[in-house]
Amino acid sequence: MLKTLAWKEGRELAPIVALGCLVQLYLACTATGVQMGFFDRETIGSIPFVGYDDAAERFFYVSGMLAFALGLWQTLFESSRGTFQFLLHRPVERDKLLATKLAVGGAATLLIAALPVVVYSLWAAMPGTHPSPFEWSMTAWCWQLAAQMLLVYLGAFLCGLRPGNWFGSRLLPVLACAAVIVVLPAYNYLGWWTLPLGAAVAAILVWVILGVGRTRDFS
């Protein structure tokens, strides 16, 4: 039952995921020095993953926007077409339906966020690609940020699911998650504590999402 729902969610998200992967691959290629036009690597001599690596930071601006789009797409698309009433009447617990949506959307978010980090890291790890040292531990902050994109996705999902005024409280969840992630220096200072903190926030968001799914009117 849930496989068929996962298939449906995957098909619906496929265009956004495909676009996201293309854009992220493009950015990863420019970060490695491949001449791609507008986003050419400007900071010649800077060390990958060290200090203010704007090439890597671009990955997360794109990831954040796409995580936001994924969360809203999975909820507003159903609401606008009225298909929630078709979906929620299927003989499956509502919590499982929403959890499957979250699992597929979360996986798509992580794929888009992690893909450029993988490409950039592999390039940096190959000898002779850049005149600077490289250790895999230098990529830690990137992996942490990639994982935190889930918070933006979950915040957007909650925004789309929760009834309310768009110019009122409805956007608060995603704004709060984005504010947390934008404070990059604080994340670097907290080190590996960001992961359990992020996991706790994600768990709270999932709990709220399932609660809203149980209690709101789908009219």
Next chain:
Amino acid sequence: MSDAIVIERLTKHYGPRRVVDSVNLRIPTGCVYGLLGRNGAGKSTLIKMLMGMVHQDSGRATLLGNDTRALTPETRARVAYLAEGHPLYRWMSVGEAVRFTRGFYTVWHGQYLDEILDYFAISRSAKIGRLSNGQRAQVSLALALAPDPELLILDDPTLGIDTVVRRELLESIIHLIQRSGRTILFSSHILGDVERVADRVGVMSGGVLRADCPTEHFTRSLKRVVLEFIGSVPRFPATVGLVNRRQAGTDLRGLFSRARRTRRRAGAGEHRSAGHEPGRRIHRLHPR
């Protein structure tokens, strides 16, 4: 015979507006029940509360003996629900929609579904987004019937469908009803549709169930009154037996039934006869 649907004092507010007002209704197993009412009468909200899509403010309801506030997957598998507008995923083909829906059910009559799609001449490769409203309704009906449900709940199944296709759809519903003793609740704003299909009729107006009786009793008891006014037209007063009212130019048209209706508290101005408000001149009165 047990009741497939039991509704007791079901009430729902949207803000200050009471859209469903203390509705009491019992639909026995095997009955085809037509819920009639104009747009905005509260039919869809009532049906959505039965399906657990909307939470009631007070009262309770059961489907096949199960509380609608906590419908289990097993109960949902026994109930077919066609929501208003036949929402389906428009990017899917008919075949994909069948495979998607099939994945949720342990009981699935694929051959029966194929017969229905063949009867309606709908290709499995057709995109749902390219189907007409009528064809989408037909696909929705086929998907709803394939799990062989005991109870069908159809929320205005002919909404937005032209007359010819509507008649075809209703005839197929009649044909499908005759195949087995299913319980069917369907809502409509068209009296003719309800008369053709239903054993019993309920009429909702202003969120209140104003009539609930066998269909032939209802149609025999109907009287239409037309009041033509000179000058400004007053609001049609709340009157005993009034099931529907509308204004057309300087006419007030009321539909009255002597059929049994649910009781409610008398409000101010109730039981006044139509047209007896002081200061209004009635040009002509047409009883039909």
